[in-house]
Amino acid sequence: MKKKWPLWEVFVRSKNGLEHRHFGSLHAADAEMALENARDVYTRRNEGVSIWVVESKHITASNPEHNGELFEPAQDKVYRHPTFYNVPDDVKHM
């Protein structure tokens, strides 16, 4: 049975105001079942206030073999981080 069910990725918003975060994946026959399964598998300890599910095949992932060209050029460009400013003491939450 389960072998024929497609894989779904589960995203859960743990509190209002926070973004949905990837929690894991599960098998389900369709979106409705995926939501119910996600509710039971991932939110039974009161982890969430909202669930998104998306069939895994709809996610386009970057190829790990391309990590060099995709990500390494950013490693030596510290000036892209706003770290050269002195933040006044009175400014909180920066």
Added chain:
Amino acid sequence: MKNTDLYNYILGIADNTLILGQRLGELCGHGPSLETDIACTNISLDLFGQTRSYFQYAAKLKGGDSTEDSIAFLRTERQYVNVLLVEQPNKDFAFTIARQFLFDVFHHLFLEQLQQSKDVNLSAIANKAIKEVSYHQRFSSDWVKRLGDGTAESKERMQDAINDLWRYTDELFHTTDSDLVMIKEGIGVDVKKFKDSYYQRVNEILEEAKLEIPESKYFQKGGKKGIHTEHMGYILSDMQYMQRTYPNMTW
């Protein structure tokens, strides 16, 4: 004991949730898939939670050295007053779902009424439990539709299960002497009042599931009087084993 009728009435509710919870708990680690396994055991834990609230209240009424555990684990078979439906075995997943569905629809209608009880403890428990049971009903109804309107095999199994368990539905609407006293006092729920709504709701889902509504007019009864099917002894020996072997054992 002053409140014998109330005590009996509470057991009549809580033995259903206890035995159904025990049945669902059997699926722990055996569910047809990881997802349904967790769903069934979740429902089981909801039911045990409700059972504890009822038994804690019952133990207080009974007094002495009565506790929620002694009520749950130390009675004999004839002293359990759950309906026969909830003790039926997990023959296959369709039976698990059919049993759950036929009980959930009743349970939800029942709790809706119990919320209006004059007894504040019972109405508070009903208030909390009804949210859980709304989900149980959604889960089991969805699965009835999926299996009924699924493959040829799933349809056949679902229909078999509904046909087989149908005979236990009428007992949900039987009333004991204690039930009648409690109804009269505005504490208990008059289950007969929503019997039509029950069958209407069940039939709607069965039709949506493209299943046939059983026509059988022969119904089983006995559980509410402590006369159980042959399955009950096995459930109790499993459930009571620890307390019987190691009396007063705690975690």
